[in-house]
Structure formats: structure tokens, C-alpha cells
Amino acid sequence: MYVRGTVAGEVEVRTVSTSYGESDLAEVPLRLEDDDSESEDASDQQPEYETTTVTLWNKWTESAKYVEPGMELLVTNAKEEEYQGETRYATTGDSYVVVEPTFLVNVTAIRNWVECPRLYYLNKLSGVPLNYPVVKGTLVHEVFGDLLRGRDLEESIDARVEERGLELGLLGETAEGVAEDVRENASAIEGWLEQGRLTEDDTETTTDDDSTQFSPAESSWRSEQLLISETFGIRGRADAVRRGSPVELKTGKNLKKEPRFKDKVQAACYALMLEEHGGSVDTGTLLYTKNSALDRNEETGDLTPAKDFSMGDGLLKFVVRLRNELAAMEIKGDVPTGYEGSAKCEYCFEQDTCMVVSGRLDQESKAGQIGQPIPADEREYFERFYRAIEEERREVHHEYAKLWEQDAQERADDDRALIDLEFVEKRPLEEGRWELRAKRTSGANSKIREGDFVLASDGHPVRGNSELATIERLDDEVVLTADEPVEVTRLDVYPSELTTDRLLAAMHDALLKGSDRRKDILFGRADPEFDTVSETFIDNNAAQNEAVTKAVGANDCALIHGPPGTGKTYTIARAIRAMVERGERVLLSAFTNRAVDNALEALLEQLEEHGEIDADRVVRVGSESGVREDMQPYRLERAGEPEDRVETLQNAQVVAATTATCGSRVMKEQAFDVALVDEAAQLTEPGTCAAINLAERFVLVGDHEQLPPVVRAENDLTESLFERLVNCHPDAGVMLDRQYRMNQRIQAFASREFYDGKLRPAEPAVAGRTLDDLEDVSRDALPENLQDSVAFVDVEGDSSQYTDSEEAARIADLIETYEAAGVERDDIGVIAPFRAQVSEISSHVPDDVTVDTVDRFQGSSQEVIIVSFTATGTLEGPIFEDYRRINVALTRPKRALVLVGDSNALATDPVYARLLEWANA
Numbered sequence: 001m002y003v004r005g006t007v008a009g010e011v012e013v014r015t016v017s018t019s020y021g022e023s024d025l026a027e028v029p030l031r032l033e034d035d036d037s038e039s040e041d042a043s044d045q046q047p048e049y050e051t052t053t054v055t056l057w058n059k060w061t062e063s064a065k066y067v068e069p070g071m072e073l074l075v076t077n078a079k080e081e082e083y084q085g086e087t088r089y090a091t092t093g094d095s096y097v098v099v100e101p102t103f104l105v106n107v108t109a110i111r112n113w114v115e116c117p118r119l120y121y122l123n124k125l126s127g128v129p130l131n132y133p134v135v136k137g138t139l140v141h142e143v144f145g146d147l148l149r150g151r152d153l154e155e156s157i158d159a160r161v162e163e164r165g166l167e168l169g170l171l172g173e174t175a176e177g178v179a180e181d182v183r184e185n186a187s188a189i190e191g192w193l194e195q196g197r198l199t200e201d202d203t204e205t206t207t208d209d210d211s212t213q214f215s216p217a218e219s220s221w222r223s224e225q226l227l228i229s230e231t232f233g234i235r236g237r238a239d240a241v242r243r244g245s246p247v248e249l250k251t252g253k254n255l256k257k258e259p260r261f262k263d264k265v266q267a268a269c270y271a272l273m274l275e276e277h278g279g280s281v282d283t284g285t286l287l288y289t290k291n292s293a294l295d296r297n298e299e300t301g302d303l304t305p306a307k308d309f310s311m312g313d314g315l316l317k318f319v320v321r322l323r324n325e326l327a328a329m330e331i332k333g334d335v336p337t338g339y340e341g342s343a344k345c346e347y348c349f350e351q352d353t354c355m356v357v358s359g360r361l362d363q364e365s366k367a368g369q370i371g372q373p374i375p376a377d378e379r380e381y382f383e384r385f386y387r388a389i390e391e392e393r394r395e396v397h398h399e400y401a402k403l404w405e406q407d408a409q410e411r412a413d414d415d416r417a418l419i420d421l422e423f424v425e426k427r428p429l430e431e432g433r434w435e436l437r438a439k440r441t442s443g444a445n446s447k448i449r450e451g452d453f454v455l456a457s458d459g460h461p462v463r464g465n466s467e468l469a470t471i472e473r474l475d476d477e478v479v480l481t482a483d484e485p486v487e488v489t490r491l492d493v494y495p496s497e498l499t500t501d502r503l504l505a506a507m508h509d510a511l512l513k514g515s516d517r518r519k520d521i522l523f524g525r526a527d528p529e530f531d532t533v534s535e536t537f538i539d540n541n542a543a544q545n546e547a548v549t550k551a552v553g554a555n556d557c558a559l560i561h562g563p564p565g566t567g568k569t570y571t572i573a574r575a576i577r578a579m580v581e582r583g584e585r586v587l588l589s590a591f592t593n594r595a596v597d598n599a600l601e602a603l604l605e606q607l608e609e610h611g612e613i614d615a616d617r618v619v620r621v622g623s624e625s626g627v628r629e630d631m632q633p634y635r636l637e638r639a640g641e642p643e644d645r646v647e648t649l650q651n652a653q654v655v656a657a658t659t660a661t662c663g664s665r666v667m668k669e670q671a672f673d674v675a676l677v678d679e680a681a682q683l684t685e686p687g688t689c690a691a692i693n694l695a696e697r698f699v700l701v702g703d704h705e706q707l708p709p710v711v712r713a714e715n716d717l718t719e720s721l722f723e724r725l726v727n728c729h730p731d732a733g734v735m736l737d738r739q740y741r742m743n744q745r746i747q748a749f750a751s752r753e754f755y756d757g758k759l760r761p762a763e764p765a766v767a768g769r770t771l772d773d774l775e776d777v778s779r780d781a782l783p784e785n786l787q788d789s790v791a792f793v794d795v796e797g798d799s800s801q802y803t804d805s806e807e808a809a810r811i812a813d814l815i816e817t818y819e820a821a822g823v824e825r826d827d828i829g830v831i832a833p834f835r836a837q838v839s840e841i842s843s844h845v846p847d848d849v850t851v852d853t854v855d856r857f858q859g860s861s862q863e864v865i866i867v868s869f870t871a872t873g874t875l876e877g878p879i880f881e882d883y884r885r886i887n888v889a890l891t892r893p894k895r896a897l898v899l900v901g902d903s904n905a906l907a908t909d910p911v912y913a914r915l916l917e918w919a920n921a
């Protein structure tokens, strides 16, 4: 049986004499998890939990040593015991003990940890840099996967090397040289597969097409299997699985008979997960691809590339204990010193880095320290943000847990899954991958978008057959590409730690690699300096001109505060043009792809008008699905001849990419004179650092009165660097105060409430905008209350918390009314606070009316905006969470704004009360 609960007190470890001799045991007081958490009164009352004692025997006492009150503990195959009238539990010979099972540890992290816990920590801090061994390793893995899927070796090598043209170019490698290296490694794989075929007969002949090639049989081989364990709190991707057993590929040599211990540990992690999913694993295989390439005269030892080992119970348990040690340390927020393990520092390749990091952060380390620590306030900052980023990581883990904690319908209702798909077909693609098609049986909403990486499964993303797949098309039908032919009936959002990893690396780089001057600015120890620039850049808008002047003249940084519609994009484009004219290399970045493309478009327009640079010197870095159609010609193709690819990037004077992409290995190799970051108020501090780390000076553009950074946890990440610096260095900032969007009456409330009344229409034509300006629209055809540009429609509403069908119905009527007056449907937008209400309204109104949450409307505008407040009774539930959201909603329309809600409910809040007064005026 499973015993699971929260540790309720101190854990005692002692030694006792038993009939088998001396044994260690640990007694853990555990508050058991309630099995019927669905019980009716669960929401009001803290259910009574039962506290019991669980005895962990022998080696499991090692894990008990890390356990602290409050941590979660899971014991499998436990036995029940009666002790003085009380039910207790104890481990058996078949038990596993898992500390914090919802803390999902990556298999590579466990592998690093067993090598040295400090190495694990260092890798986490700095990420994996761009270097040849890493890229070559990836290539060999890709070719291995291709071979397993039956692709021709030479074809695979050529294609894979070409795909990585850009990275190889940055490393100064040639395609031929790399192909040769990969071939050397791959021949070992091919030879071994060939041998396997002869002896094991786990292949079948494919007779389709005109080829009579052998290919590994679907049933016995599988390449790249994604595994997630809900029991052991481990996840990872096995390189391959053969007859249910893990096969790991290592692009190195190993002349011993046995696989390396850390490699065995890695394979054992996969074995644990395969067993959890119903398999029975008794061997693991490590494939050392360098072995067969060695000259037999030079080397002695065991030259066979493939080394099998038997997967013993002891090893599997050891692996779980390692994982427990790591998870417990992370939960406690401790930093490993290296003393936890037995690695010898003098043999470690990372010794120097280790000592430098330890010295700079003044951390205890087995390797010792070198150099002076960074100042105390920077160390405090490091610790604070490290903790915040780790909290964010925990939230990603909770997203994973929802894959099994929520049922399919709950996931669908949460917009995290598309369920009930009808599988249509699987089609092999040329490269050995598969195209999968499925029909949607409902028009349900979800967060899943074209280009996304998702978990495609035949029913359950963790327990069923599932695979990572890319969404190629998403309409009535879903078209996916994947490595394995899953008969997909369900898609789940794939939670990724990539963003978290990159935040950590960006923070690390800012503090440990940033210049002293940069850090003086970031920590408020020095004031930003500006050169005098006398040129006039924009002659019809003084604030914009000042902003460009500051951006161009800044030695350190400039901050442009741009309320809605004030020409941020235009100003950015003008500033970049001026920088380019001065011969500077510029990074153009933003939180979203959309903002990057908008700014790029505005820049290209300006450059074209002034014939200043040829468009070849502008490069957009991003994925094919991320970059807007009309910007595709500027997108940097990664595949190709290495030298040519790298030249295209290095020659670019303007490089445009999202801040997330700025944290990629390729972008981290780039250097710029200046980084200009749009949507900076929506970025966390480390998120902003990812971009500004790459440049000598920086310009941030944003509006901290609109949406804050998107983070899952409530902590230091919720305030943007932009906002902090605006307060810390007011002289470096300029506020754009003339808006080109809203008619006078619409902007009045937002200006007064959020911008000290400073926001004004840029021109009389803007101030006097009405629906009458639109072709074939007459306001006279509207009922009187809608003739004004701002109207309030009072709806009592229903009592549901996240939806309001009465409001939805009234909104559908309003849309009809506007249509009757000549307004086009696609000129109308509807904003609601919750996704549930978005769905509700969508089901009432025609498809071509955009209905969405505030988040999706940020950065765009519309002729008519209707806002659904979805609140009745008291305003206890968060309607728009915070006022910044309502600011965004109110500042989207150009000509008409209609607020729909329950006036009695709204009047209970002072800001909404003022809003009502304005709307009803």
C-alpha cells in the first residue's frame, strides 16, 4: 500500500537490535493525506487529518535525515502495523521512500548530482553554453534517433548537420568536418544496431515504397521517450527504449567493461519510470560511441561500444535516495557545497569555475574560493531572486502534477488540454518522423496554439502512450508532427522549465559577468549619464522627441514610459534609426513576438522611407511559427552552410528577438552597442536582463500602469526592472503624454486615474473621433445611450462567480445593435476578466467578433470595445485582479466604449465607483 502525507514533527533516527542483527530505523510522524479530499465541507473547514508514525528501515534512514517537518513523504509498498492500539506503517523490502514527490527532478540533474552536487548547482546557474562537444553530442543523438526510425545514415547526417548550420558557424566549424566527426560516432551505433538485428531478431523488414531497408521494429524499439513519474518525482527523456529497457547514448569512450556509474544512475532513472508505467526492466544499456572509432593499437581495454548491466533493486533504490537528497535540498533552499559527495576537486574540469563562483558569491565550497565577493547588496539580491525563481520552478512542477491530479475534463475546463479528439491518421514523413492528424469534436478554448510543443497522447499524458509533438495546424483538425506514431486523442499543454532556467542564467550573468558600471546603475549606486544630443528627431511631439534624444544620448540607460496609444512603437523605430545612422549595432527585443514584429515593421518602414540601410542588415531571430508572416523574409534561417549562416547574423546591424530568445545559446554569443526592450513593464528583472546583458547600454520602453510581468508565484518577480528603475532613476525617464488612439471622452478616466491627468489627445482629430467617421456608420441609428462614446449598461447578472450568462446575452444584443448601425463585426472587441466568461460570451456572439481576456488585448486597439465585468453582489472575487488590468481594458477603444455590469456591485469599490460616475456622466 501507498502511504502519503506531510511530515508532522522531528524525525528520529536510531539503531536497534533485531533478529537480523543491528538495524537503523527512522520514525517519521506523518499527517496522512485525506483520501476523500472531495468531501463536501472541505472548502469551509480544515479537515481533520490523522497523524501516524511511519518507520523507515535501514538505508531509507539516509533519506529520513534530509526530511523536515512540513515536507511531503510517500512510501510505496508499506505495511500496516498495530502498535498499542494505534495503526502505524513501516517500509518493507519492496518499499520506496520518496521525499517531496511533486518536486520533479530532471534525470540529467540526478546524473550531475551523483557526479558532484556542486556541479549540479553550477550547471543550473549558468546553463549549458554553446560549445562544440555539446552540439556534436546533440547531433549524434539526433542521428541515433533517425537510425532507429529507419532513416539512411548519410542522409541523416547531412540533414542534421545542415539544420545546425548557425550554431556550427558560430563555433567556427565546417559542415564537412562536423559530418566526419558525427559519422565516426554514428558508425558505432549503426554497427551495433546491425549486430542487434542479426542476433536478436528485433527487426522487421519494411516493404513499403521501393526500399527493402531493415528498420527496427516498432514493437521492440522506441526512440526518445519522454517519461514523467508521479510516484518518484522524476522526469526525463530516454534516448531509446529497446524491449522495454532503457538505452543511453554517450558520445565518449569507455574502455572499462562496466558502464560509468553516473551513466548507470541515469539509465536506472529511466528504468524506474518504465516500471512505474507497467514495464519490467532487468537490464540497461549504455552505448559509448567513441569506442569503435579508437585505434586498437593505441588503446587497450574493452572496445565494444555497448555495455549492458543488470538493473538491480539496490541501484534503483540508491537512485531514489539521491533524488530525495536533491529534492530536500531544493525544498529547503540550501546550496550544495560539494562536501555532500565524494568527488575529488583536483580531477574536476569545473574546478576553476566552481572556485570563482564560490568566491564571488561567498559560498562555502569544497573546491575553495578565489577572488573578492560581490558587494553585500548584490549577494542579497542574488539570494532573493534565486529563491523567487525557484518558487516559479515549483509552480511549473505543480503544472506537471496537474497532468495526473486533474482529470481530462478538468484540464479541458482549465484550457490546458484539448480532449476527445478523433484520431484520423498517421503518416510517415521523409525524415523518419510522423505526421499525426486528429479531428476536434468541440470548438472548446485552450491555451494551445499553432507552433506549440504539446504532449500528444492516446488518452493520458502521463499514464498512456504519449509523445512530445509540434502543432503544425490547429483548426477543425489538428495536424501534429512527432517522433513516434501516437494515435492521438488528447493534447496537453507541456509545462516547460526552460523559461525558469533562462531566468536563472540571466540573473547569474547580470551579477557575475556584468560590468561594474552596469551594476552601479542597476543597484542605484550611480546615476545614469547622458551625452548632449541637439538633433531634432520628431518635430510634432515634444515628449517623443525627448525620448529619442535620451535613448540616443544615454551612456547607461534610458526609460521611456509610454501610456496607451502614445506612439511607443513609432518612437522606438525612430530611435533605432538614429542609432543605426550612428553606426551602432542594435538589439531590438520585447516580451512577445507580436511586439517584436510590430516594432520591426515600424523600423523597416522608416528605414525604407529614408533609404538608410539595406534590409539585409536587419535580422529577425525566432521560430518559424513565432514570427509573423510578413516578417518571415527577415527571419534568420538556422539551417544551411555554417559560414554563410553566421555571416548573416554577424553582419546584421539590427537583430530583433523576444527576450526569451535572447537567453538562447545562439543569442548569448552576440554583442550589441545598445539593447532596446519594448513591453519592459511586463518583464521580470531577470527576464529583462536576458536582453540587456548582451549590450553596452539599454533603453527600456513600457508602461507600469498596464499589465505587470506574467509570473505564477507572488514574489520579487512581480515588479519589473522597468518600474524599479523608473522610481530609482526618475531623471533617466520620459513619459510620452500625447495619445493617438482614443477620443477625448474615452481617455479622460484613464488619464485621471492612472496618469495624473497628464495623458492628452495628440491632435484635435483624435480628440474628436466618433463612430460617424467610419464608412457607412451613423450614430443616429444607435439608441440614445450608445450615441455617447462611453456608455454603461446595467445588468443585474447571475450569481455564478466566473461567468455571467445575462451579461453575455446582453453583449450579443449590443453587437447586433452596433451592426445595425453599420459597424463591421471585426471592428468590435469584447473583453472579459475570466476565460470562462470569454467562452460564455463566445457562444453567444458571431465568430468574427474578437472576445478575449485583457492579456490578449494588451498592445492592440479596436474601434468599439465592450467590457464584461462579470461581477454580481459583492466584489469579493477579483474581477480584473488589479486596476492595471482595467486600465488596459478601458484604453483599447478608439471610438466607442461600452461597460456592461452590475452597477450596485461595482459601486462598492472606490475606483469602480468613480468609473461609474464617469461612464454615466
Ligand SMILES: Nc1ncnc2c1ncn2[C@@H]1O[C@H](COP(=O)(O)OP(=O)(O)OP(=O)(O)O)[C@@H](O)[C@H]1O
Pocket: 538, 540, 541, 544, 562, 563, 564, 565, 566, 567, 568, 569, 570, 571, 740, 859, 860, 861
Ligand atoms: N509623432 C507622431 N506623429 C504622427 N503620428 C504618430 C506619431 N506617433 C505615433 N503616431 C501614430 O499613432 C499611432 C499609435 O502609435 P504606435 O503604434 O506607435 O503606438 P503604441 O504606443 O506603440 O501603442 P500601444 O499602446 O498599443 O503599444 C500609430 O498610427 C502611429 O503612426
